[in-house]
Amino acid sequence: MKTELVNIKNLKEFAKNIYDNLGGRNILLLRGNLGSGKTTFVRNFCEILDIENQVSSPSFLILNTYIDNxxxxxxxxxxxxxxxxxxxxxxxxxxxxxxxxxLIFIEWPDKFLNIIKKYNHRTINIYFNFIEDNINVREVQIS
Ligand SMILES: Nc1ncnc2c1ncn2[C@@H]1O[C@H](COP(=O)(O)OP(=O)(O)OP(=O)(O)O)[C@@H](O)[C@H]1O
Ligand SMILES: [Mg+2]
Incomplete structure:
Protein backbone atom coordinates (compact mmCIF):
# COMPACT_ATOMS: atom_id res chain seq x y z
CA MET A 1 0.00 0.00 0.00
CA LYS A 2 1.45 3.36 -1.06
CA THR A 3 0.42 6.65 0.50
CA GLU A 4 1.56 10.15 -0.29
CA LEU A 5 2.24 12.38 2.70
CA VAL A 6 2.23 15.98 1.57
CA ASN A 7 2.84 17.46 5.01
CA ILE A 8 3.41 16.61 8.67
CA LYS A 9 -0.33 16.56 9.36
CA ASN A 10 -0.60 13.72 6.86
CA LEU A 11 2.29 11.99 8.60
CA LYS A 12 0.46 12.22 11.91
CA GLU A 13 -2.69 10.71 10.37
CA PHE A 14 -0.54 7.93 8.97
CA ALA A 15 0.99 7.32 12.42
CA LYS A 16 -2.49 7.27 14.00
CA ASN A 17 -3.59 4.68 11.51
CA ILE A 18 -0.62 2.49 12.40
CA TYR A 19 -1.36 2.88 16.09
CA ASP A 20 -5.03 1.95 15.62
CA ASN A 21 -4.38 -1.06 13.42
CA LEU A 22 -0.99 -2.43 14.32
CA GLY A 23 -0.53 -1.80 18.01
CA GLY A 24 0.67 -4.73 20.09
CA ARG A 25 3.65 -6.96 19.76
CA ASN A 26 4.84 -5.89 16.34
CA ILE A 27 8.15 -4.62 15.04
CA LEU A 28 8.08 -1.74 12.60
CA LEU A 29 11.09 -1.83 10.28
CA LEU A 30 11.61 1.76 9.15
CA ARG A 31 13.53 2.14 5.91
CA GLY A 32 14.44 4.98 3.61
CA ASN A 33 17.33 7.33 2.93
CA LEU A 34 18.86 9.74 5.41
CA GLY A 35 16.34 12.47 6.17
CA SER A 36 13.42 10.64 4.59
CA GLY A 37 11.27 10.83 7.74
CA LYS A 38 11.77 7.74 9.87
CA THR A 39 12.48 9.56 13.13
CA THR A 40 9.82 12.16 12.37
CA PHE A 41 7.30 9.36 12.01
CA VAL A 42 8.24 8.00 15.46
CA ARG A 43 8.02 11.49 16.94
CA ASN A 44 4.53 11.95 15.56
CA PHE A 45 3.50 8.51 16.75
CA CYS A 46 4.62 9.43 20.26
CA GLU A 47 2.76 12.73 20.13
CA ILE A 48 -0.43 10.79 19.48
CA LEU A 49 0.25 8.84 22.67
CA ASP A 50 0.97 12.01 24.65
CA ILE A 51 4.44 10.75 25.34
CA GLU A 52 6.42 13.59 26.72
CA ASN A 53 10.01 12.39 26.49
CA GLN A 54 11.67 14.12 23.68
CA VAL A 55 11.83 11.98 20.60
CA SER A 56 15.13 12.50 18.93
CA SER A 57 17.04 10.51 16.46
CA PRO A 58 18.63 7.84 18.60
CA SER A 59 21.56 7.64 16.20
CA PHE A 60 24.01 8.44 18.94
CA LEU A 61 22.24 6.42 21.58
CA ILE A 62 21.12 3.47 19.46
CA LEU A 63 18.03 3.13 21.68
CA ASN A 64 15.34 5.43 23.02
CA THR A 65 12.54 4.15 25.25
CA TYR A 66 9.24 6.00 25.59
CA ILE A 67 6.59 5.30 28.22
CA ASP A 68 2.97 6.28 27.71
CA ASN A 69 0.35 7.17 30.34
CA LEU A 103 5.40 -1.80 19.21
CA ILE A 104 9.13 -1.61 18.55
CA PHE A 105 10.55 0.80 15.99
CA ILE A 106 13.82 0.04 14.22
CA GLU A 107 15.56 2.47 11.86
CA TRP A 108 18.16 0.97 9.51
CA PRO A 109 17.10 -2.61 10.34
CA ASP A 110 18.78 -4.32 7.40
CA LYS A 111 22.19 -4.46 9.04
CA PHE A 112 20.88 -6.96 11.57
CA LEU A 113 17.80 -8.30 9.85
CA ASN A 114 18.85 -11.91 10.42
CA ILE A 115 18.94 -11.27 14.18
CA ILE A 116 15.60 -9.49 14.18
CA LYS A 117 14.02 -12.34 12.22
CA LYS A 118 15.16 -14.94 14.73
CA TYR A 119 12.41 -13.66 16.97
CA ASN A 120 9.13 -14.62 15.46
CA HIS A 121 7.45 -11.29 16.03
CA ARG A 122 5.33 -9.89 13.29
CA THR A 123 7.35 -7.39 11.30
CA ILE A 124 5.87 -4.58 9.25
CA ASN A 125 7.98 -2.82 6.65
CA ILE A 126 7.59 0.90 6.13
CA TYR A 127 9.57 2.58 3.36
CA PHE A 128 9.94 6.36 3.26
CA ASN A 129 10.79 7.96 -0.05
CA PHE A 130 11.37 11.47 -1.30
CA ILE A 131 9.27 12.28 -4.32
CA GLU A 132 8.74 15.41 -6.37
CA ASP A 133 10.83 18.51 -5.80
CA ASN A 134 8.88 19.54 -2.73
CA ILE A 135 10.92 18.88 0.40
CA ASN A 136 7.74 18.29 2.41
CA VAL A 137 6.36 15.49 0.30
CA ARG A 138 7.07 11.85 1.08
CA GLU A 139 5.74 8.60 -0.22
CA VAL A 140 5.35 5.81 2.30
CA GLN A 141 4.87 2.20 1.43
CA ILE A 142 3.79 -0.48 3.89
CA SER A 143 4.23 -4.19 3.35
N1 LIG B 1 5.87 14.70 4.97
C1 LIG B 1 6.97 14.55 5.72
N2 LIG B 1 7.20 13.38 6.34
C2 LIG B 1 8.33 13.21 7.08
N3 LIG B 1 9.27 14.15 7.28
C3 LIG B 1 9.09 15.34 6.70
C4 LIG B 1 7.95 15.58 5.89
N4 LIG B 1 8.05 16.83 5.44
C5 LIG B 1 9.18 17.34 5.91
N5 LIG B 1 9.81 16.46 6.69
C6 LIG B 1 11.11 16.73 7.33
O1 LIG B 1 12.09 15.84 6.86
C7 LIG B 1 13.03 15.55 7.88
C8 LIG B 1 13.10 14.07 8.14
O2 LIG B 1 14.15 13.83 9.04
P1 LIG B 1 14.23 12.51 9.94
O3 LIG B 1 15.27 12.76 10.97
O4 LIG B 1 12.86 12.11 10.39
O5 LIG B 1 14.75 11.44 8.87
P2 LIG B 1 15.28 9.97 9.12
O6 LIG B 1 14.67 9.14 8.03
O7 LIG B 1 15.05 9.55 10.52
O8 LIG B 1 16.83 10.11 8.82
P3 LIG B 1 18.07 9.27 9.42
O9 LIG B 1 18.24 8.08 8.50
O10 LIG B 1 19.21 10.23 9.32
O11 LIG B 1 17.77 8.86 10.82
C9 LIG B 1 12.57 16.32 9.13
O12 LIG B 1 13.28 17.53 9.18
C10 LIG B 1 11.09 16.57 8.84
O13 LIG B 1 10.59 17.71 9.47
MG1 LIG C 1 16.34 8.93 12.03
Whole structure:
Protein backbone atom coordinates (compact mmCIF):
# COMPACT_ATOMS: atom_id res chain seq x y z
CA MET A 1 0.00 0.00 0.00
CA LYS A 2 1.45 3.36 -1.06
CA THR A 3 0.42 6.65 0.50
CA GLU A 4 1.56 10.15 -0.29
CA LEU A 5 2.24 12.38 2.70
CA VAL A 6 2.23 15.98 1.57
CA ASN A 7 2.84 17.46 5.01
CA ILE A 8 3.41 16.61 8.67
CA LYS A 9 -0.33 16.56 9.36
CA ASN A 10 -0.60 13.72 6.86
CA LEU A 11 2.29 11.99 8.60
CA LYS A 12 0.46 12.22 11.91
CA GLU A 13 -2.69 10.71 10.37
CA PHE A 14 -0.54 7.93 8.97
CA ALA A 15 0.99 7.32 12.42
CA LYS A 16 -2.49 7.27 14.00
CA ASN A 17 -3.59 4.68 11.51
CA ILE A 18 -0.62 2.49 12.40
CA TYR A 19 -1.36 2.88 16.09
CA ASP A 20 -5.03 1.95 15.62
CA ASN A 21 -4.38 -1.06 13.42
CA LEU A 22 -0.99 -2.43 14.32
CA GLY A 23 -0.53 -1.80 18.01
CA GLY A 24 0.67 -4.73 20.09
CA ARG A 25 3.65 -6.96 19.76
CA ASN A 26 4.84 -5.89 16.34
CA ILE A 27 8.15 -4.62 15.04
CA LEU A 28 8.08 -1.74 12.60
CA LEU A 29 11.09 -1.83 10.28
CA LEU A 30 11.61 1.76 9.15
CA ARG A 31 13.53 2.14 5.91
CA GLY A 32 14.44 4.98 3.61
CA ASN A 33 17.33 7.33 2.93
CA LEU A 34 18.86 9.74 5.41
CA GLY A 35 16.34 12.47 6.17
CA SER A 36 13.42 10.64 4.59
CA GLY A 37 11.27 10.83 7.74
CA LYS A 38 11.77 7.74 9.87
CA THR A 39 12.48 9.56 13.13
CA THR A 40 9.82 12.16 12.37
CA PHE A 41 7.30 9.36 12.01
CA VAL A 42 8.24 8.00 15.46
CA ARG A 43 8.02 11.49 16.94
CA ASN A 44 4.53 11.95 15.56
CA PHE A 45 3.50 8.51 16.75
CA CYS A 46 4.62 9.43 20.26
CA GLU A 47 2.76 12.73 20.13
CA ILE A 48 -0.43 10.79 19.48
CA LEU A 49 0.25 8.84 22.67
CA ASP A 50 0.97 12.01 24.65
CA ILE A 51 4.44 10.75 25.34
CA GLU A 52 6.42 13.59 26.72
CA ASN A 53 10.01 12.39 26.49
CA GLN A 54 11.67 14.12 23.68
CA VAL A 55 11.83 11.98 20.60
CA SER A 56 15.13 12.50 18.93
CA SER A 57 17.04 10.51 16.46
CA PRO A 58 18.63 7.84 18.60
CA SER A 59 21.56 7.64 16.20
CA PHE A 60 24.01 8.44 18.94
CA LEU A 61 22.24 6.42 21.58
CA ILE A 62 21.12 3.47 19.46
CA LEU A 63 18.03 3.13 21.68
CA ASN A 64 15.34 5.43 23.02
CA THR A 65 12.54 4.15 25.25
CA TYR A 66 9.24 6.00 25.59
CA ILE A 67 6.59 5.30 28.22
CA ASP A 68 2.97 6.28 27.71
CA ASN A 69 0.35 7.17 30.34
CA UNK A 70 -0.63 3.52 30.70
CA UNK A 71 2.99 2.61 31.41
CA UNK A 72 3.36 0.88 28.08
CA UNK A 73 6.90 0.94 26.79
CA UNK A 74 7.85 1.68 23.22
CA UNK A 75 11.41 1.02 22.15
CA UNK A 76 13.02 2.90 19.28
CA UNK A 77 16.29 1.55 17.87
CA UNK A 78 18.49 3.13 15.25
CA UNK A 79 21.15 0.81 13.87
CA UNK A 80 22.76 3.38 11.59
CA UNK A 81 25.89 3.64 13.66
CA UNK A 82 25.95 0.12 15.02
CA UNK A 83 28.97 -1.72 13.67
CA UNK A 84 28.95 -4.97 15.54
CA UNK A 85 26.18 -7.16 16.82
CA UNK A 86 27.91 -7.21 20.22
CA UNK A 87 26.66 -3.65 20.62
CA UNK A 88 23.14 -5.03 20.46
CA UNK A 89 23.93 -7.31 23.39
CA UNK A 90 25.26 -4.36 25.39
CA UNK A 91 22.10 -2.34 25.00
CA UNK A 92 19.86 -5.26 25.91
CA UNK A 93 18.37 -5.70 22.47
CA UNK A 94 17.58 -9.39 22.96
CA UNK A 95 15.84 -8.98 26.31
CA UNK A 96 13.81 -6.11 24.95
CA UNK A 97 12.64 -8.05 21.94
CA UNK A 98 11.88 -11.17 23.95
CA UNK A 99 9.87 -9.33 26.57
CA UNK A 100 8.22 -6.70 24.47
CA UNK A 101 4.45 -6.55 24.39
CA UNK A 102 4.21 -3.32 22.43
CA LEU A 103 5.40 -1.80 19.21
CA ILE A 104 9.13 -1.61 18.55
CA PHE A 105 10.55 0.80 15.99
CA ILE A 106 13.82 0.04 14.22
CA GLU A 107 15.56 2.47 11.86
CA TRP A 108 18.16 0.97 9.51
CA PRO A 109 17.10 -2.61 10.34
CA ASP A 110 18.78 -4.32 7.40
CA LYS A 111 22.19 -4.46 9.04
CA PHE A 112 20.88 -6.96 11.57
CA LEU A 113 17.80 -8.30 9.85
CA ASN A 114 18.85 -11.91 10.42
CA ILE A 115 18.94 -11.27 14.18
CA ILE A 116 15.60 -9.49 14.18
CA LYS A 117 14.02 -12.34 12.22
CA LYS A 118 15.16 -14.94 14.73
CA TYR A 119 12.41 -13.66 16.97
CA ASN A 120 9.13 -14.62 15.46
CA HIS A 121 7.45 -11.29 16.03
CA ARG A 122 5.33 -9.89 13.29
CA THR A 123 7.35 -7.39 11.30
CA ILE A 124 5.87 -4.58 9.25
CA ASN A 125 7.98 -2.82 6.65
CA ILE A 126 7.59 0.90 6.13
CA TYR A 127 9.57 2.58 3.36
CA PHE A 128 9.94 6.36 3.26
CA ASN A 129 10.79 7.96 -0.05
CA PHE A 130 11.37 11.47 -1.30
CA ILE A 131 9.27 12.28 -4.32
CA GLU A 132 8.74 15.41 -6.37
CA ASP A 133 10.83 18.51 -5.80
CA ASN A 134 8.88 19.54 -2.73
CA ILE A 135 10.92 18.88 0.40
CA ASN A 136 7.74 18.29 2.41
CA VAL A 137 6.36 15.49 0.30
CA ARG A 138 7.07 11.85 1.08
CA GLU A 139 5.74 8.60 -0.22
CA VAL A 140 5.35 5.81 2.30
CA GLN A 141 4.87 2.20 1.43
CA ILE A 142 3.79 -0.48 3.89
CA SER A 143 4.23 -4.19 3.35
N1 LIG B 1 5.87 14.70 4.97
C1 LIG B 1 6.97 14.55 5.72
N2 LIG B 1 7.20 13.38 6.34
C2 LIG B 1 8.33 13.21 7.08
N3 LIG B 1 9.27 14.15 7.28
C3 LIG B 1 9.09 15.34 6.70
C4 LIG B 1 7.95 15.58 5.89
N4 LIG B 1 8.05 16.83 5.44
C5 LIG B 1 9.18 17.34 5.91
N5 LIG B 1 9.81 16.46 6.69
C6 LIG B 1 11.11 16.73 7.33
O1 LIG B 1 12.09 15.84 6.86
C7 LIG B 1 13.03 15.55 7.88
C8 LIG B 1 13.10 14.07 8.14
O2 LIG B 1 14.15 13.83 9.04
P1 LIG B 1 14.23 12.51 9.94
O3 LIG B 1 15.27 12.76 10.97
O4 LIG B 1 12.86 12.11 10.39
O5 LIG B 1 14.75 11.44 8.87
P2 LIG B 1 15.28 9.97 9.12
O6 LIG B 1 14.67 9.14 8.03
O7 LIG B 1 15.05 9.55 10.52
O8 LIG B 1 16.83 10.11 8.82
P3 LIG B 1 18.07 9.27 9.42
O9 LIG B 1 18.24 8.08 8.50
O10 LIG B 1 19.21 10.23 9.32
O11 LIG B 1 17.77 8.86 10.82
C9 LIG B 1 12.57 16.32 9.13
O12 LIG B 1 13.28 17.53 9.18
C10 LIG B 1 11.09 16.57 8.84
O13 LIG B 1 10.59 17.71 9.47
MG1 LIG C 1 16.34 8.93 12.03
Missing amino acids: NKKEYHHFDFYRVEDELELDYIGFHDIIENSTD
